[in-house]
Amino acid sequence: MTGNDRNRERVLKQIQALAFAQYDLILFLDTHPNDQKALHAYHKVTPQLKELRKYYRENFGPLTPAEVDSTTEWTWVCGPWPWEN
Amino acid sequence: MWQYEKKLQFPINIKRPNPKLANYIISQYGGPDGEMGASMRYLSQRYSFDDDVAKALLTDIGTEEMAHLEMVGTLVHQLTKNATTSEIENSPLALYYVDHAKGVWPTSAAGQAFTSMSFQVKGDPIADLVEDLAAEQKARVTYDNILRLSNDPDVNRVIAYLREREIVHFQRFGEPK
Numbered sequence: 001m002t003g004n005d006r007n008r009e010r011v012l013k014q015i016q017a018l019a020f021a022q023y024d025l026i027l028f029l030d031t032h033p034n035d036q037k038a039l040h041a042y043h044k045v046t047p048q049l050k051e052l053r054k055y056y057r058e059n060f061g062p063l064t065p066a067e068v069d070s071t072t073e074w075t076w077v078c079g080p081w082p083w084e085n
Numbered sequence: 086m087w088q089y090e091k092k093l094q095f096p097i098n099i100k101r102p103n104p105k106l107a108n109y110i111i112s113q114y115g116g117p118d119g120e121m122g123a124s125m126r127y128l129s130q131r132y133s134f135d136d137d138v139a140k141a142l143l144t145d146i147g148t149e150e151m152a153h154l155e156m157v158g159t160l161v162h163q164l165t166k167n168a169t170t171s172e173i174e175n176s177p178l179a180l181y182y183v184d185h186a187k188g189v190w191p192t193s194a195a196g197q198a199f200t201s202m203s204f205q206v207k208g209d210p211i212a213d214l215v216e217d218l219a220a221e222q223k224a225r226v227t228y229d230n231i232l233r234l235s236n237d238p239d240v241n242r243v244i245a246y247l248r249e250r251e252i253v254h255f256q257r258f259g260e261p262k
Contacts, residue, residue: 009096012092012096013096015092016092016093016094016095016096019092019094020094020095023094023145023149024253026145027142027145027146027149027253027254027257028257030138030141030142030145030257031138031142031257031260031261032260033138062091063090063091063092064088064089064090064091065088065089066088081091082091082092082093082155082159083093083097083155083158083159083162083163085097085098085099085163
């Protein structure tokens, strides 16, 4: 495993942690739509996740097919895919 | 609609092949209390609900269940990928291997194909939500059973995470008014 692979895994893990926090808040807010504390936490975690996803996309490639940056290559098809190790 | 995200909800990196454990875990892919049934149950039930909270909850938990289906499929894949033919032959996965090799196919641990008869869409919010509460408990018990049968810490970390999500979903499904 190269240094770049390790760095990619490290950033991906941070994204997974933030996205998990966000998703758990989403479910909580679904049944507590007026909970100000949870709404505040959602608005704290969401821009952090957005920023980290941008860093990932620019350095390691798109997380969705709608965010391919390259104008010369269709990078969505590039592995590794999530089930591979 | 849905858009795929090229990431798992929780990291999985299995180092040791274990076709026997794969055969147990596949029940949460296509078995009676597995993630395929869970996602289809919630995403199908939501159409007949009037309550916006319940519609959001069924949509979002149903979506998370698809991410869990992918995690269970990943476990089965990584537990079998580097298994030798001899390891498979000496495991309960041998009969599955005849038809599916190392592909991931929705079935229960005991070999029953996935069926929509393992869940209901009753068109009645009380009946459906009460089924959903029970479904989360049944999935939690299945993960408990798998934890008792597994001694691989890389697997158990993932199973414990999935088990915990069943508890959170159970809590949420009790909250719509």
